[in-house]
Amino acid sequence: MMLMTADLVAVWAEIPTPRGVQEAVLASAYFPVEEEMAPTAEVKAFVEHCQQSGKPWILCCDANSHNTVWGSTDTNKRGEYLLEFISSHNINIINRGNERTFRNALRGEVLDLTLSSQNMSSSVTNWRVSGEVSMSDHMHIEFDMGLFPEHELVFRNPRKTNWELFRFTIEEGGNSPKHPITTKQELENEAEHAELP
Template identity: 40%
Template sequence: MFKVIQVNLHHSKAATAALNQHLHQVGMDMALIQEPWINKNAVMGLNTSDDLVAAYVALPRLNGARLVVCSAYLPGEAPNPSMQLAALVEYCEDQKVPLLIGCDSNAHHTGWGSTNTNQRGEELFSFIMSNNLEIINSGCVPTFVTRARQEVLDITLCSERFANHIKGWHVSDDASLSDHRYVRFDITLTLEKTAEAYRDPKTTDWEGYRASLMMNPRNFGTTQLA
């Protein structure tokens, strides 16, 4: 079993130090990190500053299968998804390689637990659905927390056929010293017969949801426009 942690460090030296200590104490196998600490155009405490980083991971106990793991930061002012992320998803689909994405989406959608849905969220959600990706987020615990607001911005995605290997997705209570909280989950190397809950927007009655939203938007944490 691989232990995975996902977090946006918000370019913070303190958050980077806290993560390094957490990795040492808890013994994580993999970290999906967005917005690392930068000083004079150099990444400090880590080894990359790209908005998207992907790597092959060998899974020897799954008949030598390979997995592409990706950490993606989607800037709020850029198209959603980015061209790089769209190209990676297309590559993995063409190569028939499962893909795991840890992403700071900078977007709202109730499909991954946000309090509301905005245009960026609609665009990313449509991309997710059209590319047979699964949203692993479970529940509505905020991943982004400041004094002014709390929201679910960080999402975990994977190829549909790999979803059953992701276990125990949750937002950690451990202090990250960033405005983003740690997301934790495991990758199992053997399939169990017991079912694991995860968010599956394909089974949601979106027509019913939209009808309920129009009738009583306050129940969904939104404001009705005139």
Template identity: 40%
Template structure:
């Protein structure tokens, strides 16, 4: 299904094509330049929801446009992870540009306040035209999604456009659990008991190399088996948020974003000074 917003005056500049997905068009958040959908996928624990958006950032408007800020606010309030594929029309060394322009600087400031990460990998240009190339097509996501984006790359296939295809995967369906042993959770008293029992009767003296090798194998096997018994396997549970993240950092991050929006709207020096001061506090708190 093709999701887009068309009007009598202007055609769409963003769209999303879905096939075989349970997806819902967030029409009240959409515009000619922004198409967000809510994707639902079954997991081991129920159903997972992720907002995926296609966006165009016009070069003659603020970067990012207000619609993006509104979408980020919506996802924060609904506690939904967000993934954005966008033509940013912005340059910054953070994503591989040769230089940073004002739009790129504005976008990075917004990303810092909104908790968005750049999922781009490498510095392969995403845009080509006669005599120049650049990296302006970005994949942005909230912090929890970043480790679940796999295989991100600029595709060499001809896209029939100045912009090149970008491909990647997003792990959001049913996943096989990762089983592991955590040495910190070892029951060391049980380990010593098991090891002593398994090494009972082991000769203290060895006369030949064969006897030494046999004893070493027995000790190694006993230690491994004792560890397996005293430290059972457990399943990895992927948390939806970074372990060190806290409610106070979340409040501070939202305050930074609110002050950024205020300063951008007012263009007053005092508002920018307040924003920079709170951003500095946020930066220090997350180091």
């Protein structure tokens, strides 16, 4: 399935993965500089449709909007409107750093954004501005996609608990940590290095 207008192209992609075919919407958009507001009505409708249907999506766009949040040198009204839309719709900004995505003889600016739904953001890694010549005043944007990664479920099996060590630690204070444990990682580290009585 594909949607195409003058300023928005979206493709419904079926992507083969080790867990079977996964689906995602991949889109590209242009926000005309002459419009006062950003994003366009088309992009708003696209995002709202994907959110209502639960479809994961990535949108790469020439936003023509400045905001220091995504690395611009300043913030303009369009950038304020766009950031408000991004925040109010739980959209992730994938851009990293502040390397200029637009460059001409007079100036450089971060105008190109890569946005995604919450359920897609962890699948996009290694976002970068390419040094390759683009034959345009906009640079190529590159990123890696590892769609729908397998999440390893980590848990402790109570049947494998060393109850003797547990009782000793509680009752005798043996092997107690030198400082209070405040995070899950600290607890894991203490459990890993605990010595038997």
